[in-house]
Amino acid sequence: xxxxxxxxxxxxxxxxxxxxxxxxxxxxxxxxxxxxxxxxxxxxxxxxxxxxxxxxxxxxxxxxxxxxxxxxxxxxxxxxxxxxxxxxxxxxxxxxxxxxxxxxxxxxxxxxxxxxxxxxxxxxxxxxxxxxxxxxxxxxxxxxxxxxxxxxxxxxxxxxxxxxxxxxxxxxxxxxxxxxxxxxxxxxxxxxxxxxxxxxxxxxxxxxxxxxxxxxxxxxxxxxxxxxxxxxxxxxxxxxxxxxxxxxxxxxxxxxxxxxxxxxxxxxxxxxxxxxxxxxxxxxxxxxxxxxxxxxxxxxxxxxxxxxxxxxxxxxx
Amino acid sequence: xxxxxxxxxxxxxxxxxxxxxxxxxxxxxxxxxxxxxxxxxxxxxxxxxxxxxxxxxxxxxxxxxxxxxxxxxxxxxxxxxxxxxxxxxxxxxxxxxxxxxxxxxxxxxxxxxxxxxxxxxxxxxxxxxxxxxxxxxxxxxxxxxxxxxxxxxxxxxxxxxxxxxxxxxxxxxxxxxxxxxxxxxxxxxxxxxxxxxxxxxxxxxxxxxxxxxxxxxxxxxxxxxxxxxxxxxxxxxxxxxxxxxxxxxxxxxxxxxxxxxxxxxxxxxxxxxxxxxxxxxxxxxxxxxxxxxxxxxxxxxxxxxxxxxxxxxxxxxxxxxxxxxxxxxxxxxxxxxxxxxxxxxxxxxxxxxxxxxxxxxxxxxxxxxxxxxxxxxxxxxxxxxxxxxxxxxxxxxxxxxxxxxxxxxxxxxxxxxxxxxxxxxxxxx
Numbered sequence: 001x002x003x004x005x006x007x008x009x010x011x012x013x014x015x016x017x018x019x020x021x022x023x024x025x026x027x028x029x030x031x032x033x034x035x036x037x038x039x040x041x042x043x044x045x046x047x048x049x050x051x052x053x054x055x056x057x058x059x060x061x062x063x064x065x066x067x068x069x070x071x072x073x074x075x076x077x078x079x080x081x082x083x084x085x086x087x088x089x090x091x092x093x094x095x096x097x098x099x100x101x102x103x104x105x106x107x108x109x110x111x112x113x114x115x116x117x118x119x120x121x122x123x124x125x126x127x128x129x130x131x132x133x134x135x136x137x138x139x140x141x142x143x144x145x146x147x148x149x150x151x152x153x154x155x156x157x158x159x160x161x162x163x164x165x166x167x168x169x170x171x172x173x174x175x176x177x178x179x180x181x182x183x184x185x186x187x188x189x190x191x192x193x194x195x196x197x198x199x200x201x202x203x204x205x206x207x208x209x210x211x212x213x214x215x216x217x218x219x220x221x222x223x224x225x226x227x228x229x230x231x232x233x234x235x236x237x238x239x240x241x242x243x244x245x246x247x248x249x250x251x252x253x254x255x256x257x258x259x260x261x262x263x264x265x266x267x268x269x270x271x272x273x274x275x276x277x278x279x280x281x282x283x284x285x286x287x288x289x290x291x292x293x294x295x296x297x298x299x300x301x302x303x304x305x306x307x308x309x310x311x312x313x314x315x316x317x
Numbered sequence: 318x319x320x321x322x323x324x325x326x327x328x329x330x331x332x333x334x335x336x337x338x339x340x341x342x343x344x345x346x347x348x349x350x351x352x353x354x355x356x357x358x359x360x361x362x363x364x365x366x367x368x369x370x371x372x373x374x375x376x377x378x379x380x381x382x383x384x385x386x387x388x389x390x391x392x393x394x395x396x397x398x399x400x401x402x403x404x405x406x407x408x409x410x411x412x413x414x415x416x417x418x419x420x421x422x423x424x425x426x427x428x429x430x431x432x433x434x435x436x437x438x439x440x441x442x443x444x445x446x447x448x449x450x451x452x453x454x455x456x457x458x459x460x461x462x463x464x465x466x467x468x469x470x471x472x473x474x475x476x477x478x479x480x481x482x483x484x485x486x487x488x489x490x491x492x493x494x495x496x497x498x499x500x501x502x503x504x505x506x507x508x509x510x511x512x513x514x515x516x517x518x519x520x521x522x523x524x525x526x527x528x529x530x531x532x533x534x535x536x537x538x539x540x541x542x543x544x545x546x547x548x549x550x551x552x553x554x555x556x557x558x559x560x561x562x563x564x565x566x567x568x569x570x571x572x573x574x575x576x577x578x579x580x581x582x583x584x585x586x587x588x589x590x591x592x593x594x595x596x597x598x599x600x601x602x603x604x605x606x607x608x609x610x611x612x613x614x615x616x617x618x619x620x621x622x623x624x625x626x627x628x629x630x631x632x633x634x635x636x637x638x639x640x641x642x643x644x645x646x647x648x649x650x651x652x653x654x655x656x657x658x659x660x661x662x663x664x665x666x667x668x669x670x671x672x673x674x675x676x677x678x679x680x681x682x683x684x685x686x687x688x689x690x691x692x693x694x695x696x697x698x699x700x701x702x703x704x705x706x707x708x709x710x711x712x713x714x715x716x717x718x719x720x721x722x723x724x725x726x727x728x729x730x731x732x733x734x735x736x737x738x739x740x741x742x743x744x745x746x
Contacts, residue, residue, distance in 0.1 A: 014516070091629070091632070091633055092633065092634060093632060093633075111634070113634035113635065113636045113637065114517055114518040114519050114588070114635060114636065115517065115519075115588030115634065115635040115636075116634050118587065118588050119588060119632075119633075119634065119635075133518075134518050134519070134636070135518030135519070136517055136518035136519075137518070169518075171518060174516070174518060197514070197515040197521075198510055198511055198512070198514070198515055198521070199511050199512035199515055200512075200515050202512045202515075203512075203515070203516065
């Protein structure tokens with residue numbers, strides 16, 4: 001590899017160079033095969049301890065990280081807000097330092113405040129992997145999206161990728177924008193105007209509120225989960241209206257490229273942002289994304305652990 | 318006790334002085350400003366190559382006492398002020414209790430009398446508990462010593478109530494200071510609405526929340542024929558509105574904080590909570606507009622909006638951290654670095670904005686070096702560089718937006734009410 005991974009944390013894709021992202025993807029590729037073995041385990045992180053510190057409910061990301069860590073032979077502990085002392089008003093930094101004092105090597109953190117993972121990373125010697133912070137970033141999700149896309153189409157540079165959905169409140173969208181644009185893809189974001197954050201074109205993307213335009217030239221479409229407040233009175237009509245105007249349907253895809261790749265970070269809202277026939281159809285790679293998530297997270301865990309070992313080694317010299 | 322300050326460049330716009338002079342201080346007062354004073358004195362300060370100017374009058378300071386002595390006290394803030402060359406501060410009333418009645422004003426006054434190391438003037442609140450519902454007794458508060466009223470931290474949302482306050486303030490000849498923010502627009506926001514809020518995934522505060530209120534308050538001041546002072550401008554639209562209002566003859570003055578004319582929203586990039594304040598750091602065009610506003614005289618005053626917070630309140634998630642930064646110890650150096658050294662303002666203009674204008678706006682006898690005035694004088698090395706270090710800050714709280722930054726301009730001596738209240742320990746003399 002021409003570039004070495006030197007970061008103890010993986011906080012977001014905005015900070016990473018093209019080469020670092022490529023290194024993550026290449027490492028993931030080498031780990032993908034592990035999950036196909038009869039004995040799905042390598043000793044790469046044997047003796048290391050990983051804590052999943054989740055301040056927001058999450059099943060798929062947490063399980064994916066847990067499986068990834070276990071396939072690298074690490075020990076994994078899960079901490080969710082319900083069972084921890086965070087409810088007693090302990091600060092995030094204090095919680096992090098207490099976990100670190102248990103001689104934990106990597107903390108995977110999911111938090112509802114943007115910037116929480118970065119703050120933890122700054123205050124701890126342990127490695128920190130951002131598993132989603134507020135509306136900010138969700139780097140491993142974007143990496144698995146990009147990994148899947150590359151696996152399918154052989155490249156990222158020059159591809160046209162559209163991201164459809166609530167861009168304003170989506171950490172998946174932000175991480176995808178950084179990752180894809182750094183690797184040379186052309187990115188379009190598509191959403192109702194009020195869900196497009198200001199000045200987003202300065203992040204190097206095209207912006208549209210016309211779903212057919214977003215799909216017309218796209219090699220891939222990444223469909224974001226739409227979250228309408230559950231108790232909101234008019235949630236249902238809003239969902240119907242959204243599906244009508246932005247839902248990914250057979251009818252719409254017929255006007256797009258024949259082989260357009262359809263991605264979704266899950267969990268799916270069938271009939272809101274995507275129709276069932278598309279979610280389950282030939283263009284969909286949604287379940288492959290889930291599988292690839294393990295390889296990508298193995299790569300992330302492995303690289304940060306290795307870099308941190310080098311850092312502490314340098315410090316003791 | 319006599320002090321003789323020799324051979325400095327004395328800048329005193331009130332008396333149209335800018336040149337090499339000596340100043341003699343006798344019995345707490347300035348007794349002579351002249352060339353080559355030969356009188357002997359208890360202390361002789363050689364100010365060769367230095368600027369000698371009035372002590373800064375900072376009309377926007379949160380002392381936190383009474384109520385939040387863990388953040389700052391009258392004693393610690395005024396000590397910090399002296400290091401920053403500030404000899405007079407206006408204490409904002411958003412304390413616990415708020416300065417909204419004669420009793421709490423008296424309480425603050427007694428704390429000041431016992432512990433203040435610099436001059437502290439009182440700003441009372443416009444409404445009881447700063448809730449925007451019921452006016453305070455402005456006449457009584459003035460009698461106790463309040464020189465201005467403000468609900469700083471909040472706007473008075475009710476138009477009619479603010480109009481009434483402005484009318485009463487005019488009758489009492491007391492200044493109304495307005496914190497312009499429509500919280501129905503800014504609610505939940507933590508940074509400027511724009512590329513940074515988009516990049517970081519943080520809720521944004523649009524400029525409208527400020528300038529729509531500026532617009533309203535200017536109209537109300539016009540209607541009441543009252544004076545109004547707009548606190549901490551942050552965006553270009555506000556500057557434009559004030560320029561227009563001044564042309565129209567509305568009696569408005571305006572202030573800007575050093576962080577707003579020297580930093581843009583880009584500074585928030587790493588989720589640094591020391592870059593979180595209200596109003597937020599805006600974009601580069603806004604910064605340019607604020608600087609131009611200073612240059613053209615649209616903005617009259619530089620004030621720190623010194624807002625101390627404990628580490629516990631700042632070293633947390635960005636969205637949860639308190640708004641505000643300390644500023645007493647850096648406002649002069651930031652102003653020199655960003656305004657004088659860039660050629661935007663000449664020294665006498667800077668002295669107007671830091672000293673003379675705020676004193677005039679508040680109607681207090683400060684901000685000049687006139688013979689007979691109380692001797693509030695600072696001696697400044699205008700070219701000396703320093704780095705803002707957390708450990709060196711005198712303020713009880715360390716939440717400075719300038720930590721680690723190199724600034725130009727060092728306060729060597731602060732003379733407050735005729736005695737040397739601060740001497741730079743690293744003066745190298």
